[in-house]
Amino acid sequence: MTTLIDAPPSDADALLPPTKKQAGGGLGQYILVRFLLIFPTILILVTMVFFLMRVTGDPITAAMGGRLPPDQLQERIHAAGYDRPLLVQYFEYLGQLATGNFGTTLSDNRKVIEMLTTYGAATLELAINALIVALLVGIPLGMIAAHRRDHLPDAVLRILAILFYATPVFFAGMLMKLVFSVWLGWLPVAGRAGTRTELSLTALEAPTGIYWLDALRSGNTAAFSDVMSHAVLPAVTLGLLTAGVFLRLVRTNVIGTLGKDYVEAGRSRGVSEFRLVTKHAYKPALIPIITVMGLQIAVLLGGAVLTETTFEWKGLGFQLANYLTARDFVAVQGIVVLLAVIVAVTNFIVDIIAALIDPRVRY
Amino acid sequence: MTAETTLEPVTNPRASFVRRLPVVSHFNKSVGLQRFMLVVGLVLTGIFLLTALAAPLLAPYGFAQLSDADGSFPTQQAPGGKHLLGTTVGGYDVLSRVIWGTQTALMVIIVAVVLSIFAGVILGLVSGYIGGWLDRVLVVVADAIYAFPSLLLAIVIAIVISGGQSSLLGGILAAAASITVVFIPQYFRVIRAETIRLKAEPFVESAKVVGASNVRIMSRHIFRNATRTLPLIFTLNASEAILTLAGLGFLGFGIEPSSAAEWGFDLNKALADVTSGIWWTGLFPGLAIVWTVLGLTLVGESINDLNDPRLRGRRRTSRKAVPAGPAATEPAADGPGTETELSNP
Numbered sequence: 001m002t003t004l005i006d007a008p009p010s011d012a013d014a015l016l017p018p019t020k021k022q023a024g025g026g027l028g029q030y031i032l033v034r035f036l037l038i039f040p041t042i043l044i045l046v047t048m049v050f051f052l053m054r055v056t057g058d059p060i061t062a063a064m065g066g067r068l069p070p071d072q073l074q075e076r077i078h079a080a081g082y083d084r085p086l087l088v089q090y091f092e093y094l095g096q097l098a099t100g101n102f103g104t105t106l107s108d109n110r111k112v113i114e115m116l117t118t119y120g121a122a123t124l125e126l127a128i129n130a131l132i133v134a135l136l137v138g139i140p141l142g143m144i145a146a147h148r149r150d151h152l153p154d155a156v157l158r159i160l161a162i163l164f165y166a167t168p169v170f171f172a173g174m175l176m177k178l179v180f181s182v183w184l185g186w187l188p189v190a191g192r193a194g195t196r197t198e199l200s201l202t203a204l205e206a207p208t209g210i211y212w213l214d215a216l217r218s219g220n221t222a223a224f225s226d227v228m229s230h231a232v233l234p235a236v237t238l239g240l241l242t243a244g245v246f247l248r249l250v251r252t253n254v255i256g257t258l259g260k261d262y263v264e265a266g267r268s269r270g271v272s273e274f275r276l277v278t279k280h281a282y283k284p285a286l287i288p289i290i291t292v293m294g295l296q297i298a299v300l301l302g303g304a305v306l307t308e309t310t311f312e313w314k315g316l317g318f319q320l321a322n323y324l325t326a327r328d329f330v331a332v333q334g335i336v337v338l339l340a341v342i343v344a345v346t347n348f349i350v351d352i353i354a355a356l357i358d359p360r361v362r363y
Numbered sequence: 364m365t366a367e368t369t370l371e372p373v374t375n376p377r378a379s380f381v382r383r384l385p386v387v388s389h390f391n392k393s394v395g396l397q398r399f400m401l402v403v404g405l406v407l408t409g410i411f412l413l414t415a416l417a418a419p420l421l422a423p424y425g426f427a428q429l430s431d432a433d434g435s436f437p438t439q440q441a442p443g444g445k446h447l448l449g450t451t452v453g454g455y456d457v458l459s460r461v462i463w464g465t466q467t468a469l470m471v472i473i474v475a476v477v478l479s480i481f482a483g484v485i486l487g488l489v490s491g492y493i494g495g496w497l498d499r500v501l502v503v504v505a506d507a508i509y510a511f512p513s514l515l516l517a518i519v520i521a522i523v524i525s526g527g528q529s530s531l532l533g534g535i536l537a538a539a540a541s542i543t544v545v546f547i548p549q550y551f552r553v554i555r556a557e558t559i560r561l562k563a564e565p566f567v568e569s570a571k572v573v574g575a576s577n578v579r580i581m582s583r584h585i586f587r588n589a590t591r592t593l594p595l596i597f598t599l600n601a602s603e604a605i606l607t608l609a610g611l612g613f614l615g616f617g618i619e620p621s622s623a624a625e626w627g628f629d630l631n632k633a634l635a636d637v638t639s640g641i642w643w644t645g646l647f648p649g650l651a652i653v654w655t656v657l658g659l660t661l662v663g664e665s666i667n668d669l670n671d672p673r674l675r676g677r678r679r680t681s682r683k684a685v686p687a688g689p690a691a692t693e694p695a696a697d698g699p700g701t702e703t704e705l706s707n708p
Contacts, residue, residue, distance in 0.1 A: 037503070044507040052523045155396045162664060166656035168606055170613045170630060171649035178637050178645075189638055295510070302512030306610055310634065321614050324518060336515060343510045 027355060034351050038344045045340040046097065049333055050090055059106055059329040097337065105331040107323065112334035115319065120338065122192060122315035125210045126238065126307065127300050129231050133239025134246055134296075141243075142250025147277045149255055157247060164244030169303045173237040173310035180233060188230050190312035238307045242296055249292050253285035260284075287354050294350030298343050389669045397665055404661025411655050415465035424456045426463035426624035442643050449643040451632060457643060461651045463624035467535065468605055468655060474539035475546065475604045476597055482543065483550025488581050488589070490551065491558025502555070505548035513603075514610045517541035521616040534618030534625075538611055542604045553596060557589035595670065598663030602656045609652050626652050 053059075060077050068076070077083050081092075096103065102112035145157040181189040192211055211227040257263065258281045266280050267273075305317030312318065316335055323331040390401060414421060424431065442449040442457075449457050490501045508516065520541035561567060562585070570580050612618070612627020619628075626648035633645030 040503050041507040044504055045511055049519060052519050055523050162660050166653050166660055168609050168652055171652060174634060174637050174645050178642055182637060182640050298510055298512045302514040305514060306613060309614060339515065340511060347510055
């Protein structure tokens with residue numbers, strides 16, 4: 001969850017040594033610097049999470065404490081190497097991460113990397129669905145609000161956007177579940193698909209893990225409609241949260257560009273109001289929108305944890321909550337590292353897109 | 364607070380002290396819908412504050428009370444009768460828990476925001492003023508934390524701090540500290556950007572020439588000027604603090620029901636009820652969250668818009684006099700007294 005503060009720009013510019021500014025610096029150099037910045041970002045988060053989780057003790061005591069006699073516990077701690085100095089363990093962990101070895105979960109003894117790919121696909125599906133809802137709802141409504149600024153539609157939409165933001169995703173999800181699943185009975189209560197569909201989809205050859213994609217590939221229309229009916233409520237719940245942010249963002253930025261001279265010039269040449277808003281004013285407003293969209297990925301992932309728990313959507317967030325309850329810190333670390341990588345890479349891509357659209361960004 | 368006074372710039376030194384207070388000055392600047400939103404926000408927030416302060420008087424039962432003189436409370440009883448908003452699966456009175464929840468929320472907001480302002484402002488001042496490698500490192504760290512899903516970070520911190528214990532104070536501190544870690548980067552960014560801007564101002568130069576120490580320049584000259592945007596971040600962060608607290612509670616990392624009433628935790632327990640059509644256990648704590656966040660956000664939003672001359676609503680001096688519509692009456696330039704935009708720190 002971020003605040004409603006508009007477009008906190010990336011501080012990459014502050015990090016570039018001033019000499020680069022004077023030299024002009026090409027796009028290639030900018031991309032390189034931004035790319036190199038990915039690594040410290042990930043490293044900082046990994047370091048923070050590692051030490052924070054170890055402050056409370058070693059993972060085995062956390063997971064098994066009380067269930068094993070002390071001497072057996074000691075034996076297992078020693079066997080796993082958790083009684084060595086923390087720094088040694090830290091560098092060993094970094095080394096393992098660098099080679100793609102995330103370890104094995106303590107509670108259900110699975111390879112972390114395998115767990116991440118299985119549940120990551122579910123979270124990806126949810127995030128894509130939610131993003132589609134957010135864009136479909138947020139951008140047109142934002143344009144309407146900007147065009148009808150200070151009139152009734154604008155007032156209604158702005159209050160709606162704030163209401164979307166003020167409603168916690170899990171409360172919104174709970175209400176929708178109550179109305180559409182329990183009272184009206186239109187949509188399933190929870191889960192990603194019915195049991196039969198789930199079985200038929202996992203039986204597929206080389207499943208992507210994204211259910212609607214798998215259902216489409218197999219040409220199974222019954223499975224597809226089942227998957228879709230399960231996907232609606234979580235996608236709308238998570239999507240509306242982000243839609244509110246997009247709405248505000250599009251509104252603010254389009255209002256900014258609508259006041260520009262070239263829009264006025266377009267209007268005097270007889271360009272339609274619709275075209276003025278959707279083309280002339282909207283396109284230049286895209287850069288801050290894209291930047292914030294990147295930041296919204298983090299919000300989306302945070303919201304996904306809550307949405308998945310609400311709808312028992314078996315993705316990373318749902319598993320994260322489970323692993324946290326089981327105090328399986330190896331699994332938790334794995335999930336956090338993956339999310340850190342996703343966030344860092346998204347921010348990198350967003351910065352590059354912004355630089356491609358607007359040369360001023362890269363000096 | 365007549366219409367004439369609204370044209371005064373915020374920083375007008377001749378305006379009375381009361382009129383220069385953040386919210387009051389914003390109220391005077393506002394018109395139409397913006398004033399309406401600000402007022403609604405203030406009313407909602409006011410009721411929230413009053414409820415929190417008067418919780419012991421308002422709540423019919425204690426937040427952890429399971430029985431009274433007539434015996435144990437029934438579980439999952441529909442609203443009405445002795446329990447106006449019904450009872451939960453555990454036998455708690457929903458209304459009482461909603462009311463007591465305001466206290467928990469208020470305490471967490473205060474502790475979290477005070478802690479993060481304290482840490483964020485100091486770090487921002489030092490980083491922006493001293494610059495150099497310290498600044499670079501702090502910026503990278505703050506960016507990394509800022510980019511990460513805040514709720515996940517809050518969960519990790521909550522585990523570390525509370526480690527399973529669930530006393531009232533421990534729970535509130537854990538929740539507040541987790542929220543703090545998430546917020547420090549935001550305060551840090553804003554204050555740092557302002558500090559860098561102010562560092563080049565002539566009055567800082569002159570203070571240096573006179574021989575003021577760095578600490579004095581930071582604390583007296585820059586701090587006073589750099590903190591103008593804080594009321595805005597404060598209100599926005601307060602609402603986010605509520606959402607984070609509720610999120611933590613919903614995932615089961617909040618405060619146990621026996622030590623305090625917490626809306627997120629109640630929603631967590633209510634999730635299973637929804638499937639069987641029991642709506643009152645989840646609806647009311649949820650509405651309490653929406654109420655509080657809405658109030659704080661409306662105040663923060665209005666302040667944000669009023670600080671930004673592009674977004675500030677304009678009084679229509681002569682209605683429909685200009686046929687071109689709103690764009691034609693756009694103010695030409697920002698007055699020198701207008702506050703800096705938060706969007707580009």
